[in-house]
Amino acid sequence: MNISAIQPRLFFKKALATNNLNACYSSSCSSTPVKINQQPNTDTVSFKRTPECIGSPFVHDPRELELHCACCNRKMLKNSTVQNFMNKEVYYPTYVALDRIKDEQNFRLHEQSPAMQKVYSFIKNEANNYKSLNLEQLVLKERVINYKKTASTEQIQALNELRARCQEVAHDISHIVEKLDELQPDFQPTEETVFQDLKRYAKIYPTETIKEIINKPEIKTEYLTKLQQKQNSKLSKIEYLIEELSPEYAIKAEKALSDSYQIFNNENTNILHKRQRVIELFNSVLESIPPEMATDKRIAYQIMKRLEDLPDSKNDTNAFMIKYAPRSANSITEVLVKRLRNTKEHVKPHHREGDSGESNKKNYIYLCGKCNHERMTQKYDEFIKKHPQMPENTQKQIDEICDYINKGILEGYDTWPNDIKEPLGDESEGLIVIDSSKLNLSEAKANRAEKMAAYIEEQKKKAEQDTLATGPYRRHGKKK
Ligand SMILES: [Zn+2]
Numbered sequence: 001m002n003i004s005a006i007q008p009r010l011f012f013k014k015a016l017a018t019n020n021l022n023a024c025y026s027s028s029c030s031s032t033p034v035k036i037n038q039q040p041n042t043d044t045v046s047f048k049r050t051p052e053c054i055g056s057p058f059v060h061d062p063r064e065l066e067l068h069c070a071c072c073n074r075k076m077l078k079n080s081t082v083q084n085f086m087n088k089e090v091y092y093p094t095y096v097a098l099d100r101i102k103d104e105q106n107f108r109l110h111e112q113s114p115a116m117q118k119v120y121s122f123i124k125n126e127a128n129n130y131k132s133l134n135l136e137q138l139v140l141k142e143r144v145i146n147y148k149k150t151a152s153t154e155q156i157q158a159l160n161e162l163r164a165r166c167q168e169v170a171h172d173i174s175h176i177v178e179k180l181d182e183l184q185p186d187f188q189p190t191e192e193t194v195f196q197d198l199k200r201y202a203k204i205y206p207t208e209t210i211k212e213i214i215n216k217p218e219i220k221t222e223y224l225t226k227l228q229q230k231q232n233s234k235l236s237k238i239e240y241l242i243e244e245l246s247p248e249y250a251i252k253a254e255k256a257l258s259d260s261y262q263i264f265n266n267e268n269t270n271i272l273h274k275r276q277r278v279i280e281l282f283n284s285v286l287e288s289i290p291p292e293m294a295t296d297k298r299i300a301y302q303i304m305k306r307l308e309d310l311p312d313s314k315n316d317t318n319a320f321m322i323k324y325a326p327r328s329a330n331s332i333t334e335v336l337v338k339r340l341r342n343t344k345e346h347v348k349p350h351h352r353e354g355d356s357g358e359s360n361k362k363n364y365i366y367l368c369g370k371c372n373h374e375r376m377t378q379k380y381d382e383f384i385k386k387h388p389q390m391p392e393n394t395q396k397q398i399d400e401i402c403d404y405i406n407k408g409i410l411e412g413y414d415t416w417p418n419d420i421k422e423p424l425g426d427e428s429e430g431l432i433v434i435d436s437s438k439l440n441l442s443e444a445k446a447n448r449a450e451k452m453a454a455y456i457e458e459q460k461k462k463a464e465q466d467t468l469a470t471g472p473y474r475r476h477g478k479k480k
Helices: 010-016 079-090 096-105 114-129 142-150 153-167 173-182 189-204 211-216 215-237 237-244 247-264 274-287 294-307 317-324 331-338 367-377 380-386 390-405 422-426 441-470
Strands: 343-346 364-368
Touching: 079 173, 079 331, 096 114, 096 153, 114 142, 114 153, 173 189, 173 211, 173 331, 189 211, 189 317, 189 331, 211 215, 211 331, 215 247, 215 317, 237 247, 237 294, 247 274, 247 294, 274 294, 317 331, 343 367, 364 367, 364 390, 380 390, 380 422, 390 441
Parallel strands: none
Antiparallel strands: 343 364
């Protein structure tokens, strides 16, 4: 890579020109600093483990199959696809990122603290040993883990600053859009709109990064204005309901309403959880209505229902852009891909208090990242009210997996289509009834035997070619 050809990123130059590390990158923000020396953003996909099947022609993890989400039926991305995409197309290897921060963030090593200078030279050395790893992968290596154990507090802080800096190194939008397009992503509507917006920007500002573009005042303001219009319109639709409440509660609810307008329209855009705070404001007022006030209770229920329609980053493009604009440089790309990733879903939730499900395949189905996150620990009978297609789509997934078993592709899941029936039935109060009649184990056995024979033949051929190419001694390292 020709480092000298890299255009300095004006965006960072602005933020860091005065060595003001706490400068905020957001155009509309003036008071809440985004600290660069804080712990790096943890809202990232974890790429620590790669499901691999070495020495076998079979797949042993359904997250490595082309499957559709058991809830929304979108085509999910395999784990290895996501991992390769993030590591090859989104993040830069550490040795490149370390060079780029000099150009893009005015990072001058001789101006840094002694702790940073030490950490930098250690990391740079490690980066040269692992040319393909980005810094988030490099910090998982044993030598770096050991280094951290003996490092001073200042050195740990310096390492975190370096990680945050490297997370701000991003490819141009045109590269990201092109590579995203190659994945043929089967986005849900909100993510699709975000993607279409990115495609549009890629034509106008091809050499800038997504973060630079979304934070342009004219662009960010447009998203924010549209978001506020929607929020205000949703709030205005509960005004008449508030008037119908008994005076005692109407006064409190009116105060909650005016506070809500204040939160949405006058607070800094970088303050998080505004929607949740508004819902909690109303909840605390309406919860205080005693059960015997039946009419007030009914109105309260209607108000809370309406508030659920307030836009959020999962269902509204404007809210999505406003939420992720100030985050680390690759977070929008990361969230888009993460939401399509094939993830293990605990049918009986693993983190449900008092009634937790086991972490094993008898308790898994496969959901896209977005549906999985949305479900949390809800019972399926509740979740299905918002996703009425789930029973049908779960059956489609069972059929898909049966097909992979029958074809001799997936191994180790022969009992799964039957094992999963009971937890699905229990968790959905009988709404998800599974038919596993597509499973054909004798066909699976025959196909596996055939696959195994072909695989052994292939291995033999490879070994022979290897011997021919290098000779028997060199293979054992005895011949120079
Ligand atoms: Zn889904």
